[in-house]
Amino acid sequence: MSDGTATRPAAFVFDLDGTLVDSVYQHVIAWQQALNEMGIGLAIWRIHRRIGMSGGLLVQAMMRETGVRLTPKEADELQNAHHRHFEGWTNAIRPLPGAAELLRTLTDCGVPWTIATSARRDDAAPMFARLAVPHDVPTVTREEVSRAKPDPDLFLEGAARLGIPARDCVVVGDSVWDLLAARRAEALGVGLLSGGYGQDELERAQAFRVYADPLDLLGHIDELGVRDTHGA
Template sequence: MTSTRRSPAFLFDLDGTLVDSVYQHVLSWREALVEHGIDLSVWRIHRRIGMSGGLFVQALLAETGIELSEADTEALQAAHARHYLRHHEAVRPLPGARALLEHLTATGTPWAVATSGRAETALPTLRELGVPEGVPVVTRDRVRYAKPDPDLFLAAADELGVDVRDALVVGDSVWDLLAARRAGALGVGLQSGGYGRDELERAGAFRVYADPADVLRRLHELGVRR
């Protein structure tokens, strides 16, 4: 009896996973915080990149003891978006990102993008990456909770019409991998967002690669044949 072999579906994070934009986000949050009279070290900001904007603000301010109203939190997120769009011209696809997505498309391997960024900041980045129309893209504004909650990846799997347990979540932060575990998917970590191998593995990554180019070279390890 023969069986049809299926490749796993891929659910990609965006910033730090497919595009080199983590530090633009860090600087944009730093500028937004300073604009509101809040002084936080850049390294503290970096450690929270990958969370939703609202949770990001809550987590950072919890470390400082500062309290903000809901309106202040919204204003901070709007300031971040404004500064990020100013920095966006420096954002580039990570090495191998376009080639990886093109290869998955050519081999009929389903893939989607699930990002904690809102459409306002994500769409220009998707255009820079060259994501074709018809590929599912789930942004923060489309789900109730963002990472480390699993909602983004569950929604992306649903749009692809696949069981999330048959999918691989590819992300650069511990928040991506925690969300993957909560969704029931296998997590693949990339070091292109600034997290180390040990951190990614502790968060649940069963494989860790340097960047999308490294993933493309070793797709056979993830069940995709050329």
């Protein structure tokens, strides 16, 4: 994509939650349970609007919504409570339709890809296993960058581990925060509806294309410059 003659993107960088695995609403419920433990009430829809941010920024945003002030220790306790409640949902979370097939197709077409997620490694690892992510794919998790979304660090690091400039990558995500981070990384952003954001919201965040889910993206993969192994 850095020159007009490329026949395919150099690489894909994927978000995880809501993009490849159906886990957004489990995260929302886990955050609500964590807030309830601390006696803080916040409607589920308000929590959902912040999913995709880093945990620290999400806590700040929720505190702004409620007017509650937390000490740094309490903010850490809230994030740890979310992690604990989310663990209880892990066994119920499944890949989104077409997710594993999409990743295999990119591999078969010789297009490198990686996953860069705001999740912690211990939350993400079971999801990587369900997607059958090969061990040699250099995934990136929250602990490995200084700042998470909407900062571009995760996607920049994912591209760097592939050895490809971010401007030559397609970043696929389900939230406006993903697309903002993609823009700041100078990558091409593609949106999915599978995280609960509307098409108009994703397009306003400058998604190049918006698809329903990974299966829909796979069915239109040629629109992103990926050709099948027969060069169709």
